[in-house]
Amino acid sequence: MATGAVGASDTDLPLFGRYRVLQLLGQGGMGVVHRAYDTVNDRVVALKRLSGGDRDFRARFQRESRIVAGLSHPNVIPVNDFGEVDGELYLDMMLVEGTDLRRMMGVGALDHGTAMRVLKQVAAALDAAHAKGLVHRDVKPSNILIDGEGHAYLADFGIARETSSEATVLTQSGDLVGTWDYMAPERMSRGQVDGRSDQYSLACVLFECLTGRLAHPALDPAGKVAAHLLQPAPAPSVFSPTITPALDTVVLRGMAKDPARRYATAGEMMAAAEAAVFEGVTARQAQPTAAGPDKGQDQGRIVRAILRSTAPRKPATRKMAHDKPPTCPYPGLIGFDSTNADLFHGRDHVVTDLLVRLAEQLDTGEPVVVVGASGAGKSSVIHAGLLPVLEAANQGEDTAWPQIVITPGMDPISNLAGALAYHSTIVAAEWARDQGDADEVRRTVPARDPGRPPDDRGRPVRGAVHPRRPRR
Template identity: 45%
Template sequence: MTGDDRRAPASAHFGHYELHEVIGTGGMGQVARATDTRLGRDVALKVMHPSTATDDEYRARFQREAAIVARLTDPHVIPIHGYGEIDGRLYLDMRLVEGRNLAQLLDRGLLEVSRSLDLLSQIGAALDSAHRAGLVHRDVKPSNILVDPKGFAYLVDFGIAASVTQQDLTATGQIVGSASYMAPERLQSPPRSDARSDVYSLACVLYQALTGSKPFVAGEQVQLISAHLNAPPPSLRQHRSDLPEALDRVVRSGMAKDPAQRPASAPELMDAARAAMSQPRRPVTPAAPRHAAPAAAAPRAADRPPQSHGATRTPGPGHGATRTLWVVAALMALICVAVVAYAIATR
């Protein structure tokens, strides 16, 4: 669903529902804030578009969504109060949740990494519940993730969800879903999908939540499809060099072309992402300047190597006094020799 601020006409009614402003619009129907006049409570009411109300395929999808959501009990899936048909148009009565979808939040700027991981871990839990029930959502994208003011996330719009045994094609041969987040196997011929297709889509959403950019961007849809089929998963670090390489590896593993190379479940993907962010970072040691020689401690006397013979020694304290004494002694010896020689000569 995407945000829409259009308002329903004042005092507009749909059966026993009084309609207020439109809060979302999708391919099959429109979601409005409404009041159930029988019970006196506000609800989110999804009603089929008049243009699709008579289309058997769309009616079958709408009814399937109601049946799917009704049997899921995960807290991150908005519960439904009931569903039925009024004046030939199918409707779905759901709990009204105040908040914004993830696409709207990202339009306002990047979220903190910890918040992105927290929100998408909640969505991973919702997907896991659907997968254990044998269902594939097939349309995981930011606009289908609703966040309330307390930070509680809901996965919405199960309109194209299917069992793992159902084909990914409509009766007219069209692929359903959002190409920006679609797994490669869903774009191949014949297309196929299972829980790991939703893991791929969740990894694409995680990439966008962390970087502000979709993993693949192209002007034409055929180029976008080609990128999902053939281009290697992009690196987070081309947008965010501050993110660790371990997290980059986790996200790229979620977008692996081969489903067997992806994490086996949505919680496994998100657990790995959180673990990657919790790993201690290695401190960076600054390199010494190239022009400065490393300082060396002066060796202790005991550590100094013995000097070789002939080496010049630096005179130490008292060395000059010792030399003077030797000179005096030599002079005295010469005087003594001179006195003896004189005595002999005068006999």
């Protein structure tokens, strides 16, 4: 920070307590920020003056300013002092001579290396704040400052929120604070807010750095809210062909609607992003020593499927046969299957969300389960929505992604084990070892005959099984 920056000729500048107010640096809904001269400590600082606020707001400000002032981290703007002058709250912060990420991006995307260097530092600042029980609540490009040496600072902790139960009581009457373009869905729906809400905002910033555009560029606040709450984010590679499928997966996971599906920390997300930047493009990986799933190939297939599911649909061109009466005079009252994919409309957003969840499943190994009331259309979404777009994503690949469709009977575990064994080198008893008596499985599931062709039960989504409950 600069010292001795105000001379004798500047004594007519407006005073705010012990500060001489210099030029305006920025303003927003919470107040204004000026370059100011601290006459007591002989230094130039960034002085933020907060407007309005009821008694609860002032109590929260005092409480949380103490925590922020004690937050010592190289990527957090230091708070020199805070207080109140003539009823107006203020924060005295270190002045960073440089630019912010908004100006650095200009009207386009950043190169991947710069984006990773800057946002890794921001993630470290967020993790430090979260460890102290603080949620920033307004992570956005204009709050990320970069000095001349490329050192990044996260600014504007003045609206940070403590996550303790006592702090929640103090903020119940407060307004919703933040920026719509980067706000996590749970903040708009009054859900549980913690550090993963900041991670969502950081993922939105990462999306913008990589593509040069907002993830949800609606024109009005209502449209932005609806998009963050309901619409899956598009894959960044839609707008930039240099983005790898692995990096698509990281960004989409960071922007998951459900906080439980995001990364544990912002630092973990950025570490995954940095590792994924060149994965599958310039980085070379050793081949597995044993046959197994190719994660990069699977990610590529899912990303292609996501793009297909979000693309405009062409009108159905299939002609209905008139030489014989249809089995059902009202198509739609019976379940759709893969042959009806061109007639299946209105669930594209559900299919896209399932694809995003499958992309996340590649990392976690957990199944994706579709649950709903009888007659809600679960089978149709799987058979006429999800499986066809995955089948289309197989085009151009040397090996097709296996799909298994089964109808569980009296022994569903054995049925599934047998179906999986046909497509792998693992015997059925090994698949079922944790689900029952292996000897019983051996008796009920026949050994696979390598020369026997597959039956007509279909081909599966790996890790995603959609059982059809038998009718009584």
